[in-house]
Amino acid sequence: MKKWFICILLTVFSIGCNQPQLTTLQIRELQSQDLQGTFENAYKANLQVLQDYGYVIKNSDYQSGVIQGETGSKKDKNYFWNGLMVNSEATATLEQFGPDTVKERLSLVKKWTYVYYGGNVKSETIVDPQLYQRFYDDIQKEMFVRQNLNK
Numbered sequence: 001m002k003k004w005f006i007c008i009l010l011t012v013f014s015i016g017c018n019q020p021q022l023t024t025l026q027i028r029e030l031q032s033q034d035l036q037g038t039f040e041n042a043y044k045a046n047l048q049v050l051q052d053y054g055y056v057i058k059n060s061d062y063q064s065g066v067i068q069g070e071t072g073s074k075k076d077k078n079y080f081w082n083g084l085m086v087n088s089e090a091t092a093t094l095e096q097f098g099p100d101t102v103k104e105r106l107s108l109v110k111k112w113t114y115v116y117y118g119g120n121v122k123s124e125t126i127v128d129p130q131l132y133q134r135f136y137d138d139i140q141k142e143m144f145v146r147q148n149l150n151k
Contacts, residue, residue, distance in 0.1 A: 045142035065094035084116035
């Protein structure tokens with residue numbers, strides 16, 4: 001009886017641990033959005049929203065439509081004793097498509113650095129649809145405000 005229970009428990013646990021892996025195309029679709037408005041408003045709205053979310057803008061190039069930012073490092077709460085630090089990086093790429101449509105791809109990456117063990121870094125792309133939707137909702141709201149201020 002114990003063996004069956006342990007087997008069932010391990011099976012349920014292993015099924016719960018298997019996260020579905022997204023393809024490159026699925027990740028790109030998750031990260032991409034069409035915004036309504038001008039390139040200038042989209043660019044400035046991205047700068048504003050990234051800063052609102054705690055990102056420090058490290059690099060921006062208006063001509064190419066690229067914005068890069070990162071959060072400060074903080075101790076990972078799950079790994080407090082081994083000196084694991086975590087931060088996030090964001091890269092937004094914008095391009096005008098038509099008079100009132102801007103195509104954007106926002107890439108969010110989480111990075112871990114081991115302070116005590118030679119600074120090894122692990123990074124992974126954030127694939128949380130709700131987080132990306134929240135970013136894009138806030139960017140579109142900021143664009144709407146900017147558009148109506150210019151009238």
